[in-house]
Amino acid sequence: MITQTVVHLHGSPSEPDSDGHPEAWFTKNFQQTGPSFVKEIYHYSNRERATALWYHDHTLGITRLNVYAGLAGLYLIRDKEEKSLPLPKGKYEIPLIVQDKSFNPDGSLFYPAQPEDPSPGLPYPSIVPLFLGNTIAVNGKVWPFLKVEPRKYRFRLLNASNTRTYKFQLSDLSSFFLIGTDGGLLKRPIKVQSLDVSPAERIDIIIDFSRFEGKKVVLQNGIDLDNPTGEIMEFQVTKRLPCPDKSKIPCKLSNIDFIPVEKVKKVRRLTLNDSEDEFGRLMLLLDNKEWDDPVTETPLLNSVEIWELVNLTVGIHPIHIHLVNFQVLDRHDLNGNLLDPLPADFGLKDTVLVAGEQTVRIIMKFEPYSGDYVWHCHRLEHEDHDMMRPLKIIPSSLNKHKR
Template identity: 35%
Template sequence: MAGYMGESIIVNGVYSPYTEVATRFYRLRILNGSNARVYNLALSNNADMVIIGNDGGLLKTPSSVKEILIAPGERLDVLINFSGNAIGTEILLTSNEFGNGGAAQGKQRFKIMKFKIASIVTDIFTVPAILSNVTAVSASSAVKVRTFEISNAMEHHGVPMNNGMQMRHRINGKLYDSNRIDEAVAANTNEIWVFDNSKGEEPHPMHLHGVFFQVLQRSGGRNNLIASETGWKDTVLVMPSETVSVIVPFENNKGKFVFHCHNLEHEDDGMMLQYQLS
């Protein structure tokens, strides 16, 4: 039901990797390429990580955090400062426990990779106060609000369960049909899309093709936005009991596009719909 979560975490195809670093800032460009697993990234020395970018590029301003939640399909640009550490120091990038992840997510802390301090250098880099010019899209500019209810139900076909039944994952009660247009959207308009997982029991990273959006609001569950959700996104994590609203500027790239849960097992099970921009 939760999707496939393997026993071994790999980074760039390598199990339990390490990399040697100097005492300076490093920029990590991170993609969560796992089937279903949500990570809560942190450093073992409790140092800050500075978020400078996400799915759609640089944020307007940097944000220093101790932990960063990242779901399948989401991307991050993060700065880590290794200065002040002695040669030989080892620092782990871990995934920490987190709440509200459903029955299968966030229960364990585990290692992802290791950084080894190999040399001492002088670093004069400072993080800029302004990174880019991201203009907020006003909610009042939306010409339409669409709500998408995320649900799952026991059936005889779908993702196998321990009880012999199978789980089907749906959006607005529908399974994907490539021959069906589910939503008709007008080009050069802004819309608010609401992903309602208020009755759900699993995390769902919702991904839109063909556009970037801005996250407006989260109610229920965590009940607020997190630093990595500022700026432009194309994937947003909707935890159990949460409802998340995004504003989507649809430009003039007309055609058919899908939107779906980026948990691969949920997507393959049919948690995907199609919109036509015209």
Template identity: 40%
Template sequence: MNDKNTTPVRPLSRRKLLLAAGATGTMALAGCAGRTDDQTGSPDEDDSNPGDEQPRGHRSPALERWVDEVPRPATQEPTGTKDGQPYYEIEMRESQQKLHRDLPETTVWGYEGSFPGPTIEAEQGEPIYVRWTNNLPDEHLFPVDTTVHGDIIPYDIEGVRTVTHLHGGNVEAASDGKARGWFTRDFAETGPDFEKKDYYYANDQPPATLWYHDHALGITRLNVYAGLSGFYLLRNDHERSLGLPDGEYEIPLVLQDRKFTDDGAMYYPDGPVESESPDPSIVPQFYGDVSTVNGKAWPRLSVEPRLYRFRLLNGANSRYYRLALLEYDEQSGETGAAGPEFVQIGTDGGLLPSPVELDGRLELGSAQRADVLVDFSEYAGETLLVHNDAPAMYRGQSRAEADDVEPLPEIMLIDVEEGEQTETNVPETLTRVPELSLEAVDTERYLPLLRSSDEYGRPLFLLGSEGNQSGHRLTDPATETPTVGDTELWSIPNLTGMSHPIHLHLVHFQVLGRQSVGYDPGDEIDPDSLRPPKQFERGWSDVVSVDPGEVVHILVHFGEYEGLFTDQTGEYMWHCHMIEHEDHDMMRPLDVRSTSEEGSDD
């Protein structure tokens, strides 16, 4: 392999770094309740980490479960054309929405005033234009911590900052929705990376379950929590020819957690518990105590005894989900035997080569998607529970967890109607997914996930590099500077005490495998010695979960690959998609260079 990312001074090895880092908590490579055999690390008490306090205690009012039907997001229609292509104007605005039968109407911020926003349906190879307009109030719904990037964010300007990112989009840099490309109402104020009002989405990529959401620097966690997200479904004729469930039998489902006050307002904490932090203050993570699906609290879904297609999205700020369907006695509230299996047909980046019947639970980190089939034909008249066994602090631990971090085992109910069973037909093959090759790698990168503290003693999660294993800040010069057309190997060790879902803008990648953190930069990688990708993360991904104590190796190609995707250059982002982490510096620029710029790193 050719390594274009060499550094003049060899940094500390990973083994030496572990010995030196105990005081900062990087040794907390710990497990948690609900561990499974494939999880790495070993249980280890660690009460010494500063800033581990959870959000200030608040409990939602008691709500009767399973009283509302799951709503289905509306489909957005174009408002006209531009350059002969569909043109959309989608407004961000405040509205009132009934999120539970027994709650007063809740104030939400939504695209077209809806939480979640309307679904955009696009066709592969047919570009569209979207103007995302900001008509939000001047004051935020939730407490804003002005110490987060206070040196580069003008918190004193009038209005709320927003910018929309098409998550999973292989798009031009000017339309990526970068964190510093924000704008206020009527574009009165714009950020330093703002380039244009009308975003251009080429849609020249495989059909997939994409989504759009706010990405404004320093307040993404608040804007998304307020409701600013929605589905973007990309389709093509080949997918339609497969005979997959469609129409009313294809249902997008976004899973999120929320907290509420007695008057129906969504609650977001104004700081950690018993902390010397600023008031208000960002919190390390957020975990709600109420499950919402498509914006409805603890709902139920009625289905026929037949095959369905679910487009699942983890839209939560921090929470992981590990999902299974269980038989459920609604009267007693007890679960029974396993229900129908999830058959996965697609991941973040589109269809898998063939369907995969999962032999365990389906794991979704924040922002991950799963395209699944579920056959209800043998469950006529039964009730099933969508059950989650992921602890809140996923594959990690915190001293305050027992009191203030909420597990969320019950997600929604599914009622299978009585009636004649419909014959099911799951295609044996779905599409061709070309494999990225380790032998074709041009550049290798060692990119550790690190934990530190900020000036207030709050947890600060950072992204490092081989040249800086203490961690970079967002505003440090770009260190990830790939050349379009190259294939790279990114080795991502997690030296913190919890799992992180890592997202790359622009590109999709393939998971090569995992190993323990004993791996050092420059070590030869033997693919046969790695733990292979999990069943549900084969194919193209744009988010990968990295558990404590492990290194995940991913293969990333920048640009067109065997007729898929497009060549794009410019500045993008990569970051943890636990949104509190993303807002608080666990985000870095990704500067994709043209071949003429190759070798021009600072």
């Protein structure tokens, strides 16, 4: 079996030849390469603000399979500002990569080869519209436990699941603090009791276990409490603190330069749609266009745009735009009524949860590179069939009418 792969450093402002374009795939020892393949060695500047990026496969049509098989990991960037803060450090800062999995009796991974009720004439194997595993794995272990001291811990949490969105909460519904999102630290911490996190989103949180001394507390998925997948992992809190906890949660975390709306050069209204393919399978689309349709999103380099993401479906779509970080301006229902923001909306984002029958407006500056990128839904079964579109950043020296 020949496996194609290409790495994408998710959230990084990478040059186009190092971005992991879906058609820049390669096989073992580069014996075969895709039509957009340029080079074997990618370059990442690592100059962005402190944040938790992640890397994963991005091969056209099989991203869901490669990521599910394990081609994903966290990639932490540090800077002087973050290092100066009295946040939990060292062994008290822990990455948590959450994925749902299913297993065969022999322990190998199970992934469906067809929808549950395939129509006559459906190819085998065939893509499925979603995948929800029946177990939850954290850092590769199913329903693990972690022994912690009765003190503050910092968790860098990534939802690396194919489809599943989580509502992360503690089993006693006590509060914890959100201090960062996809694009790094917030301006100030936000006290929360739960956080909705869709695929590809990252959260930077602090949990104070001092109130649980000698007890156990479970990290839950509040969306699914009636099922085994309602539990994520267990924290087992020791009775004694071996040394004083000198870490703190500062009132001010970081400086974020949000983009003034006055700098906007273009507003794009883009719909999220459902359709069917020639076999009657569910097919999700961006602005009613397929991957191979001509590029339509062509912003100028260094220009500022607002994108209105209008979800005409009933399901959640985490929308990821390559190259940029963006800000969430607001959320509305389809009747134009203003909705409450999510806590993560107050930070810099590269992936935004767009709930069913909802419009989310985001603002972004297209920099620092021009070239060929993509934007897509990060429910991987949707991305692979065919909820991904090309994004071409035009050098500002070219004719503006090409926008």
